[in-house]
Amino acid sequence: MVNNESGVNLAILGATGNVGRKFLEVLEEKNFPIKNLKLLASKKSAGTKVKFKEKEYTVELATKDSFNGIDLVLASAGGTISKELVPHAVKSGAVVVDNSSAYRMDPDVPLVVAGVNNHDLKKHKGIIANPNCTTAQLMPPLKVLQDLAGLKRVIVSTYQSVSGAGKAAMDELTEQSKNILQGKDVACNVSTNRKFAFNVIPHIDVFSDDGYTKEEIKVINESRKILGLPNLKITCTAVRVPVYIGHSESVNVEFEKQISRDDIVRALRAMPLIEIIDDPSSEKYPMAIDIAGTDPVYVGRIREDKSNPNTFNLWIVADNLRIGAALNAVRIAEVLLKESLLLSKKN
Ligand SMILES: NC(=O)c1ccc[n+]([C@@H]2O[C@H](COP(=O)([O-])OP(=O)(O)OC[C@H]3O[C@@H](n4cnc5c(N)ncnc54)[C@H](OP(=O)(O)O)[C@@H]3O)[C@@H](O)[C@H]2O)c1
The missing domain is CATH 3.40.50.720 (NAD(P)-binding Rossmann-like Domain)
Structure with a gap:
């Protein structure tokens, strides 16, 4: 044993x-x-x-x-x-x-x-x-919010670091950055024809026939499986950004029930995996550069989406190599x- x-x-x-x-x-x-x-x-x-x-x-x-x-x-x-x-x-x-x-x-x-x-x-x-690392950090907050007021619809936009594409991608970001700053030619081996450095790439993993990338489909399908919500309305746009470690996600959540910002903050705070950094008055919010190497899933910028009833925006950041x-x-x-x-x- x-x-x-x-x-x-x-x-x-x-x-x-x-x-x-x-x-x-x-x-x-x-x-x-x-x-x-x-x-x-x-x-x-x-x-x-x-x-x-x-x-x-x-x-x-x-x-x-x-x-x-x-x-x-x-x-x-x-x-x-x-x-x-x-x-x-x-x-x-x-x-x-x-x-x-x-x-x-x-x-x-x-x-x-x-x-x-x-x-x-x-x-x-x-x-x-x-x-997938993008799904993993999304799950603790979404589980809390599902239990709190039911998820009606979720829209995820990601800002994913190059470490999600492996060690070679991190090395390539360094090489490309050095070469661009020195006016030299830039090789794109891992990033195949699209530079990681000084760029924002709306394309992670391969495209499927419906125009979604496999990374986006992973977020949709894996979230449904983990949350046990096979019919959850969830969509995703997955984007690579020139950051070494730490994925960031802008998440728009429409709830089944009426809910306040205080309810959301209280419920998220009670979940051990989550840490809230959210104080616009002192310009405090989670950033990849600050949280790399740490364990929590950080949530900030929690605010009502005034364009739609019972809907809130959140900014979710975590070290993709750790929680992910x-x-x-x-x-x-x-x-x-x-x-x-x-x-x-x-x-
Ligand atoms: N990076 C993330 O954020 C993340 C998050 C979740 C899941 N994942 C998944 O985890 C996996 C690895 O990601 P990574 O970022 O660690 O990639 P990586 O830095 O490229 O490392 C790949 C590892 O696999 C080994 N390997 C490659 N070919 C092999 C073979 N034929 N037989 C045995 N070992 C082999 C490599 O060994 P050598 O040194 O000998 O090449 C290396 O140890 C991928 O499936 C990725 O999707 C990654």
Whole structure:
């Protein structure tokens, strides 16, 4: 039986990436009980050394045989690798918290934001999906507001940092910025023909036939699944901005019932995952640059939308690499451990 005392045999799939490195940071901060740690990546990083809690680990090449003896896998190596390797991990008895989009909409896979829909974890059959970072930070406030007065319609406009596109995108923003300021030619490898630097790009992930991008569709479908509201009226425009870390979202919420700003503030304040920064008189509101590296979902600019009854605007900001990926995955792992849901087939 895996428990707090014995510790967990843990593998991190994609350990050298943006999210993988955050996993290690969050696991160390939270002193997550680890018995053995295995770091997995592609051929490119296999053999490199990574430090965790003063100990050096050698990154190994991820294969279908990497999961023997593993209780828990935190996966963040992208959808293709998850589709290929996660079934092998489950077969060998591990529970997988997967950060890719591979299993999010699978009806047999719970899609969970810790603290919002923990009850869904009990239904897991070996895989738990972590939502898209944009959805993850939207869920704590929307869950509070749904419980408070019912969501009638939600309009989301995002301002997403480049770290959401991986480490290479962050490096590309730096290179592009330097080159533009020096009047040099600019390469667009990750950003394919659209510069991240000094730009605002209304295009994240690929376009589907209806004109929406896959990122926008993820926000719509994942929100409905997590909130258990399959018919929720929700729309999204997802935009990339030249910010390293921290996604911002302008959210317009129409409620079923009449509600005041005070009701909203009181309810949001009572939710442990949320912190309110909202004081126009002293020009205080959440900004990505200030909150990177921190855990809460920040809400500010809470104000009535005077163009429509029972409608309010909110500005929601969070560190996409933490709540949107590593922090949520580790919080899920903590609940699995606490509620004895980390049941390996070996036990
Ligand atoms: N960034 C976010 O805000 C965010 C939020 C939620 C979810 N996610 C999801 O998490 C995943 C990773 O994102 P990221 O930002 O960390 O990307 P990243 O920085 O590009 O890292 C990718 C990781 O996957 C590994 N990898 C690549 N190909 C592999 C292979 N064939 N076999 C084994 N490992 C392989 C890489 O190892 P090498 O070093 O060997 O290349 C690296 O460790 C994506 O699915 C993304 O959608 C990201």
